[in-house]
Amino acid sequence: MSDLVLLLPQLCILSAALLVLIYNTIFRKSTKLTILTLIAVVGSFCSIASAIFLFISQSPTVTIFGDQLVVDGSSLFFSVIISSVTLLVSIASYNYIKPLQNQAEYYSLLLLAAAGMGLMASANSLVIAFVAMELASLPSYALVTYLKNNEGSTESGLKYFLIGALSSAIFVYGSSLIYGATGSLGFTAISESILNTPSLSGLLGIGILMVIGGLAFKTTSVPFHFWAPDAYEGAISPVSAFISSASKAAGFILAFRILIEAFPLDVVSSIGLDWALAIQILAVLTMTLGNFAAALQENVKRMLAYSSIGHAGYVLIGLAALSGSQDTLVIGASMMHLMIYGFMNTGAFLFIALAEHWNVGPTFKDYRGLGSKAPLVSIAMTVFLFSLAGLPTGGGFLTKYVLFMAAVGAGFWWLAAIGAINSALSLYFYTRLVKSLWVDPPISDLNISSKGIPVGIYVAILIAAVVTILSLPFFSPFADFAMAAANILIS
């Protein structure tokens, strides 16, 4: 198969981005939002379809462009996650940005960032990883500051940009140290070089630590997490949904690939560099900090932002529990969780977008009684929240428990136990919003019917809800896809 065909998932998104720009350039005056949305939707849908098609028809692993890019089960799996989130966000954005300026730029930035994230999933060397990360990051900064006249939006964008720039610098510096120690940039070449000439382990160790730091930024892991609540709160909600779901998934596949392929534990531990310990500490800190901070929030969007940090902590269990005994299962579990998380978290943020559309305030109190006014989407939100909390309203239940199960199986019962404490705590703050929606008496002066029903946001939320719900009884394809992807990555 031609190399370009293998990159179809990324190319679909990229060409959609360019098409948006071209269309806007030609029809400067009469740009129609409907057509922009349609291009984005078709592009991301083609991306999902081609990724699934390639997964079914494709031999396990192919490296292309001089080993710089790799197309395998896991790259396709994450392309599906990223493009699905892009699809949902594109649909929902239709209503959200209707009254706003620069609509074509918005869609092109969104699609460019998505293309960058897709490329992150395929990166096979540190250079490509860095370029892809920047391709994903730069449009994201602009997206967060999309409301450029809004102080909160620009402030959060600046914070995001500064921390992002810092962590990019750290990542790149770490890469250069690794290059200095090993003389290679390709992931497999690095691991071979460590195996053959195990020297300069101190330099290499610092390099690995710095690369982990750079990845922690993308995955919103401690210690580079503190931009997330501000950025998610300041950005418009569809963008928060996009960054918290897709960008996190992209960061994680890169982290999986770099740590597992470039620095396999059995190779690096022979020279005394056991990154698993660092990840274990990060996992515990990330999930504990995320969930405890989320429990303290009054602002719903910040609660979701911190919960997103908490979920990054759960996913880190997958890397932390790599010990040789249940490797495929732990990584597979992390991947499944990211997939379902992509739907339930995006759905939850889009519900916030809908509430903002109706001028519902930002705190838990402002959501009181919304269930009686907008029952359908409130049921969808309840599904998302309980699924995030690990209750069987959706696939999030299975993925969380499979993660804990995998951790126990790999001998890390204490990680599972800490995860369990966090999970119980998370039930408290997710239920708080459910309580506001359904249990508390409604606010009388809130009139949502006058605002009309924003079809795009509704459709996106309902798609996310249907996928979340159906992924519980029909979990088999998700599990098989993730296990196959993990299997390729591990072996």
Add this chain to the structure above:
Amino acid sequence: MLIELVILSAFFSGLFILFSSDENSHKFSFYLSLIPLLGTLIMWINFDGSGNALLNGGKIAFETYVPWLSLGSYSLSWHVGVDGISMPLILLTSILTPLAILSAWTPINERKSQFYGLVLIIEAALFGVFVAFDFFVWFVFWEAVLIPMYFLIAIWGGTRRKYAAIKFFIYTNVASLVMFIGFMALIFGLGDSISSFNLIDISTALHSGQLDGLGFLDASTLKYVAFIALFIGFGVKVPIVPLHTWLPDAHVEAPTPASVILAGVLLKMGTYALLRFNFTLLADVAQKWASIIAIIAAVSVIYGAFLALAQTDLKRIVAYSSISSMGYVLLGLVAYTVYGLGGATFQMISHGLLSGLLFMSVGLIYNATHTRSIEDLSGLADKMPLTSVIFIAGAFGYMGLPLMSGFAAELFIFIGAFGANFPFAKLITAISMFGIVIVAGYLLLTIQRVFFGTFEVKGNPDLALPQIHDLMPLVVILLMIIALGIAPNIFFEMIQDAVEPMVSLLGGISDV
């Protein structure tokens, strides 16, 4: 096939009611709840299971086995069926649900369709818990039960309903997590000897000594750790003292129909799981620690009874009395005799009916007088003869009056526990039996103060004869209690057949 139909009919009826209008939803939900009842009655009539589902190739009735998904080297499957232990519990669920719906007609006046929808959904989840033989499928239903119950308490409960609901929610969720981790340790300790989460395979592997250590735990320590984790996890649901503190809050704040389901069926999830997991899969540990568990059971009985004695709220009395009754179930289980295990299972059914009856009659008293405080009530027997008769009958059933199901259940448990061969069995049983005296004490005291003496009720009581739909569930339950008291064999034969393999598993005394 029949099981799936029963579960799906309850679930989709629930969804349908949830989205329909409030008007007439009470009637529709009642009629729809008769479909699962019919289904389970057909199952009962055609029941052809024998032995214990998890042991020695016991025959499972209405078994379905469909692959669900695979996770690495483990395959998960939709494996459901019933045996002599689960069949009565399913019947209990399908009988209590329509009756709980009837008892809701009077007290539930707002958001009716949501209420009845959730009741039907919880029924579907409860069926799932009792029929699943694959751990993950079982666990999905086990956790799914929490969601409707949270809403039932939080929306339609009393003044402190939000606190009670979230306490119930988090308490039981933590318990599930503890149990889950313990069980997973057991699974991975079994290593390659199992390739599925099928409880039957797990049981076979455990009983043929396939358990290896995990990490730094050797096989026997792992077994102990898993037993403790499972015991804590299920003990919260039962509840066993000292894990019971969520129960009074949840019970007192829950609306009457939810209390009926909570006490009648939800608590049995805990004892059912104890029976299946701790006392079947890990039977050797249970027998080794029998004395300790029996002491915990005795403490639950006595402490629960004293707690009930100290209450002045009618509903709280009934709520705390559940702790004593569940303590008897635990005592029966740990005895490992046919009468002990069988009596424990029989007590689950009997207590489900009796507590349902008492909660409903307390609900009737509350509907009429708008108070549940014993101090505010006096001499009701004169003005509310029918309600009083039913409450008193239920109370006597609770005390263990012969010819009512409570008598049969407790008699079986005591016979079984006396015949048990763990150390101090007779002493602990004798102490537990003392609990009956306290139960009789507080129930008689309550009856005397509330129903006899001169009539005196604060406020403006509504003393009209209760509606027919209020009375019907009480009468039906009372008749069933008496029927089970006169002829325990309606269920006991079936139960006995299912618990005998458990007794012979440990070479216990099978004739007692």
